[in-house]
Amino acid sequence: VFTDGYFTMNEDEAIEFTKAKLGFFPADAELTCKEIGDGNLNYVFRVVDVNSGKSIIIKQAGPVARISDEFKLSPDRNRIESEILSLQDKLAPGFVPKMYHYDPIMNCCVMEDLSDHEIMRGALMKHKQFPLFADHISTFMAQTLLLTSDVAMGHKEKKELVKSFINPELCEISEDLVYTEPFYDCPRNDVFPGSRDFVREFIWEDRKLSLETAKLKFEFMANAQSLIHGDLHTGSIFIKEDSTKVIDPEFAFYGPAGYDVGNVVANLIFAYVNALFTGPSDQVEYLERTISEVIDLFKEKFLALWDENSVERTARYEGFREYYLDSILRDTAAVAGLELCRRIIGLAHVKDITSIEQPETRAMAEKICLTAGKEFILNRELFKTGGDFAKAIRQSA
Ligand code: ADP
Ligand code: MG
Ligand code: MG
Ligand code: MG
Secondary structure (H helix, E strand, O other), X not given: OOOOOOOOOOHXXXXXXXXXXOOOOOOOOOEEEEEOOOOOOEEEEEEEEOOOOOEEEEEEEOOEOOOOOOOEOOOOHHHHHHHHHHHHHHXXXXXXXXXXXXXOOOOEEEEEOOOOOEEHHHHHHOOOOOOOXXXXXXXXXXXXXXXXXXXXXXXXXXXXXXXHOOOHXXXXXXXXXXXXXXXXXXXXXXXXXXXXXXXHHHHHOOHHHHHHHHHXXXXXXXOOOEEEOOOOOHHHEEEEOOEEEEOOOOOOEEEOOHHHHHHHHHHHHHHHHHHHHHOOHHHHHHHHHHHHHHHHHHHHHHHHHHHHHOOOHHHHOOOHHHHHHXXXXXXXXXXXXXHHHHHHHOOOOOHHHHOXXXXXXHHHHHHHHHHHHHHHHHOHHHOOOHHHHHHHHXXXX
């Protein structure tokens, strides 16, 4: 039945699939299954062997997005997800779940259960702190982004990866939802009533801002720089005190390296703004410090990896390394800005902000995000250090 053709599984069928296709559990094991997906696009089953307590995760791509059947998506994104998780495990060992199996008929993959971790967005909203996070995520990003670039790979070999990680439908989602719709009065936007006037005047009526978003959109579509995760927000990060795991790379494709770094920065800013209104002041300080450290550690590790791994003669010409890193920091600022705007104005919001119940407070929080966002986009050339990012955030708040 699991070989005839693709269908989306329910919990019982996920157990059947486990028994029929995977050799993880004894043949007579008593298995339970729960669908635990909370994302927008896919179904996530946790299958547990009642006796041993051993468990696995099955993630299946549905044919349409859960949030809206307007988005029809090729289930091939599940192949991309399973292949990139295996690759990232080699490039940055320990920072992604182990990938056990991929099934091209059912469009599902089977991976390590990370239920002993928690999703970072929720943890930060509970005002938890993770002192090792900046070190972990900067290692993950420096290694995955530099080691898949033309700096560190043979250019033909790299182009093979570009071919296999081609992801047109999910790229289109980002092109529309991140780069286009939030910056005009698009019907698909979802603007909080208390922010509408501000959005119109401050964002939609700003012609200079729309011009910059056009430049950035064309860079996003044309810059096959690194194999990026493509959706690296705090909901794609599993965390506990001593461990950080990046999940959900189905948007992966060859794009601007700063896209990932910028998404991490913006989503830490959402947590920062949440903490400004709901948290103790030391949470605000922790998040500001973390944003600054993510940037500075990323730079340091990226430069060190460059020296150890560059295979390209021209990449060793004096000054090129710094020129290249500068351009990533510029993209980081720009993408942080786009993400800050699109999560306030566009279709998909973040809990850090929508959970703020008091309407006036939420409007204030949204104004801070948009002010910082526009600053990052318009002045993206000026962001060179962690301190530069932290200062812009403080000044918007
Ligand atoms: P989507 O692509 O639909 O956003 P995600 O990969 O983000 O799917 O997974 C959705 C949710 O499923 C996560 O927020 C998490 O709660 C759970 N989940 C996903 N992968 C794992 C895993 N390896 N271990 C435990 N829970 C997981
Ligand atoms: Mg997700
Ligand atoms: Mg809070
Ligand atoms: Mg996803």
